Amino acid sequence: MLAFANVKNYVLMMSEDKNICEGDALKMTKISGADAMFQVMYDWDIDHVFGFPGGSFDSGMNAVHNWKDKIKFIEVRHEEAGALAASAEYKLTGKLGVCFGSAGPGAAHLFNGLYDAKFDKTPMVAIVANVPTSRQDIDFFQAFDEDKWFLNASVWCRQPKTADQIPVIMDEAIRQAYARKGPAVVIIPKDFGWQNIDDNFRVNYNAHVKDNYPAPTKTSVEDAVKLLKEAKNPVMYYGLGAKGAGDEIKEFAEKFKAPLLTSYLGKGIVEDDFPAYMGTIGRIGPKPAQEVQNYTDLVVWVGNNSPFSILWFPKNAKVIQIDVDPAKFGKRHKTDVSMLADAKKALRAIIDAGEERRESPLYKAAIADRENWDAWQTSFKDSDESPVRPEPIWDVINKEAADNAVFAVDVGNVNVDHCRLLKLHDDQKWTTSGLHATMGYGAPAALTAATVYPDREVWQLAGDGGFAMMNQELLTMARYNMHVLNIVFTNETLGYIQAEQEDESNQPLSGVILPDNDWAKVAEGMNVKGVTVRTKKEFEAAVKEWKKMDGPMLIDVKYTHEMPYSTELNTLDDPAFVKKYQAEDLKPFSYFAEKYGLEADAASGASQHEETEPEPAPDTVSGASQH
Numbered sequence: 001m002l003a004f005a006n007v008k009n010y011v012l013m014m015s016e017d018k019n020i021c022e023g024d025a026l027k028m029t030k031i032s033g034a035d036a037m038f039q040v041m042y043d044w045d046i047d048h049v050f051g052f053p054g055g056s057f058d059s060g061m062n063a064v065h066n067w068k069d070k071i072k073f074i075e076v077r078h079e080e081a082g083a084l085a086a087s088a089e090y091k092l093t094g095k096l097g098v099c100f101g102s103a104g105p106g107a108a109h110l111f112n113g114l115y116d117a118k119f120d121k122t123p124m125v126a127i128v129a130n131v132p133t134s135r136q137d138i139d140f141f142q143a144f145d146e147d148k149w150f151l152n153a154s155v156w157c158r159q160p161k162t163a164d165q166i167p168v169i170m171d172e173a174i175r176q177a178y179a180r181k182g183p184a185v186v187i188i189p190k191d192f193g194w195q196n197i198d199d200n201f202r203v204n205y206n207a208h209v210k211d212n213y214p215a216p217t218k219t220s221v222e223d224a225v226k227l228l229k230e231a232k233n234p235v236m237y238y239g240l241g242a243k244g245a246g247d248e249i250k251e252f253a254e255k256f257k258a259p260l261l262t263s264y265l266g267k268g269i270v271e272d273d274f275p276a277y278m279g280t281i282g283r284i285g286p287k288p289a290q291e292v293q294n295y296t297d298l299v300v301w302v303g304n305n306s307p308f309s310i311l312w313f314p315k316n317a318k319v320i321q322i323d324v325d326p327a328k329f330g331k332r333h334k335t336d337v338s339m340l341a342d343a344k345k346a347l348r349a350i351i352d353a354g355e356e357r358r359e360s361p362l363y364k365a366a367i368a369d370r371e372n373w374d375a376w377q378t379s380f381k382d383s384d385e386s387p388v389r390p391e392p393i394w395d396v397i398n399k400e401a402a403d404n405a406v407f408a409v410d411v412g413n414v415n416v417d418h419c420r421l422l423k424l425h426d427d428q429k430w431t432t433s434g435l436h437a438t439m440g441y442g443a444p445a446a447l448t449a450a451t452v453y454p455d456r457e458v459w460q461l462a463g464d465g466g467f468a469m470m471n472q473e474l475l476t477m478a479r480y481n482m483h484v485l486n487i488v489f490t491n492e493t494l495g496y497i498q499a500e501q502e503d504e505s506n507q508p509l510s511g512v513i514l515p516d517n518d519w520a521k522v523a524e525g526m527n528v529k530g531v532t533v534r535t536k537k538e539f540e541a542a543v544k545e546w547k548k549m550d551g552p553m554l555i556d557v558k559y560t561h562e563m564p565y566s567t568e569l570n571t572l573d574d575p576a577f578v579k580k581y582q583a584e585d586l587k588p589f590s591y592f593a594e595k596y597g598l599e600a601d602a603a604s605g606a607s608q609h610e611e612t613e614p615e616p617a618p619d620t621v622s623g624a625s626q627h
């Protein structure tokens with residue numbers, strides 16, 4: 001305990017910012033450290049928390065009980081689920097999520113969610129219990145050096161020095177998470193949580209400001225407009241940093257006739273049906289995006305830090321880069337104009353200052369290439385191949401999902417199908433584990449979506465491998481009667497890795513084949529309605545049933561074992577490749593390039609990629625497939 005004089009000094013110190021009078025120290029009511037932490041959360045407008053109890057967190061569970069009318073406790077079945085759920089929260093809503101775990105194993109289970117948040121620049125707070133201070137550092141039960149371990153997994157990590165510090169540290173954690181765009185960790189020793197402290201801390205919530213990034217400088221706009229005017233075949237390449245700038249992106253594409261390319265996390269910023277949208281570049285994306293990037297001479301690079309982008313675009317293409325982080329300029333490609341500015345403001349300034357352009361050869365070829373690709377994908381939508389192909393299933397999802405549905409997407413080939421086949425529109429939202437790309441993200445993210453958007457449809461989309469990692473969260477969905485539709489794509493393989501082993505590293509299949517499993521039965525065992533489907537018709541009927549009912553359901557789709565079209569190989573001049581993917585109606589990009597007079601040298605930079613591609617050795621450097 002602090003000596004009284006210290007308490008007084010502390011209160012005086014706080015009073016400068018917190019409107020606390022010196023006299024208040026004398027008549028201060030008491031509150032437990034754990035309750036004070038919940039008071040801070042409540043003051044920050046946090047109305048739910050994901051977690052799982054343990055003896056080291058008894059004081060926290062006592063506070064959970066005390067605050068149950070104000071802060072809902074969602075008891076997950078695995079701490080990792082809680083951490084991933086907290087990470088998913090900011091991604092979906094822009095407001096940070098909170099999770100907790102007890103000391104030792106409960107703490108260790110949080111790491112995956114913390115790294116997910118750290119990689120995807122996602123504010124969240126994890127409360128981690130610790131053994132009592134007197135038991136730390138002496139080889140005690142369930143004790144590890146949490147402060148050291150969580151330092152790397154977070155953007156800010158502190159264990160209060162005294163119990164009195166708990167509310168200040170909690171408040172600071174929330175501030176730091178928002179400011180540093182990542183997970184903050186607060187470590188609470190068991191004794192501190194129980195200790196009574198003065199109830200003298202209140203959050204200055206109203207002082208919190210939303211991000212407000214600068215407008216671009218006049219010179220940078222002039223330089224950008226000049227490059228845009230000189231370019232032959234400009235494109236835009238944007239990522240998550242362009243979120244909220246969808247209208248400007250579309251206006252830009254229309255005025256300057258720029259095909260739109262994205263990183264995966266950029267999907268949905270502009271609706272998928274926008275004609276100039278070519279999709280995500282790379283292994284998971286559609287064919288047009290992968291092809292178009294090869295032919296540009298100017299990239300307008302907006303809020304995009306995809307690590308794989310070092311592999312794309314001609315090396316001699318010029319780049320206008322728009323970002324709010326100075327560390328990003330020129331990081332993935334040589335940059336000619338750096339615009340340290342808000343994406344929306346920068347694009348608006350360029351649109352207003354620039355002259356309208358005529359359609360470039362690349363623009364015409366891109367639009368035609370996309371139409372050809374769309375028609376090819378659509379041609380399978382009523383296929384009765386067995387096991388069922390992706391197109392019929394995703395056709396139903398597109399038709400049945402509400403205009404404000406939320407999609408919680410796991411990791412694997414589901415990203416490929418989601419990226420290529422889901423037509424996002426209106427107020428639909430989606431989330432996945434982006435740069436950390438952890439399997440098992442779908443179920444926890446669905447918990448979050450159902451919690452923060454109780455009136456929306458929540459669709460979890462997961463492969464059989466990914467779902468197996470977090471399937472226990474069906475119990476949580478059942479317990480809180482969440483209206484989640486869990487779709488498991490059972491292809492009896494870790495498909496994404498199978499595809500890599502087959503067409504990238506050319507090795508024998510190793511460790512990827514999964515046994516078939518009756519997921520519907522598993523769901524039923526967890527009090528969730530379970531249905532197995534094998535055809536489009538059965539799938540449609542099951543989806544319609546869920547839409548009418550309350551609570552969760554699981555549909556086990558016995559899915560094709562074939563791997564998706566390889567946009568990386570994309571060798572349409574090879575009859576075996578064409579046959580494998582039934583791609584007789586697909587045209588190579590060169591067909592459209594020639595048709596619209598795209599100069600052959602437009603792709604000159606593309607050939608420079610070949611130097612770095614050792615053949616036929618496995619691709620161990622690009623990492624493009626490590627999703």
Ligand SMILES: Cc1ncc(C[n+]2csc(CCOP(=O)(O)OP(=O)(O)O)c2C)c(N)n1
Nearest residue numbers: 412413439463464465466493494495496627
């Ligand atoms: C936790 C974790 N372990 C391993 C990986 C590597 N990995 C990425 S995708 C994938 C396969 C996913 O299989 P499944 O969920 O069945 O989906 P499919 O690709 O078959 O559709 C694996 C093993 C990962 N991303 N995350």
Ligand SMILES: [Mg+2]
Nearest residue numbers: 463464493495
């Ligand atoms: Mg699978």
